[in-house]
Amino acid sequence: MRDLSGHRKSLGFLYLFVHTLTLLGTGVLAYVTFRLLVVVAAGNSAPRVPVWETPAVLAIGVILVLLVVVAIAGLSLGLGLVRGRPVFKGLATLLAILALPTFPLGTVLGVYSLWFFAQEGWDAEPWPA
Secondary structure (H helix, E strand, O other): OOOOHHHHHHHHHHHHHHHHHHHHHHHHHHHHHHHHHHHHHHHOOOOOOOHHHOHHHHHHHHHHHHHHHHHHHHHHHHHHHHHOOOOOHHHHHHHHHHHOOOOOHHHHHHHHHHHHHHOOOOOOOOOOO
């Protein structure tokens, strides 16, 4: 069995980096959406339906919530890998598959993660006592 502790830490830092960027991007998207809502609401003199109840805004809200959930899950997985704590392989596989289409960082993360979790001994203690 190979020693995968170096790969474990590298993958953990990659998860932390990619999902921190995801969280920052989600914050920017939320801010831009909010500012656009303010502009549209100010320019609309007699709205029939409040702007925040339109299907497009509700869809963006759902996407923002999903992005935050994925980012938090990725950050917790990355911290677990870096600290040498047990991690859930199913969550890691799901996050890796979701990251594959997001070229280039997500593709690197997804391929590296799928390779790492396919190795025998990935869940071995990283630092023997």
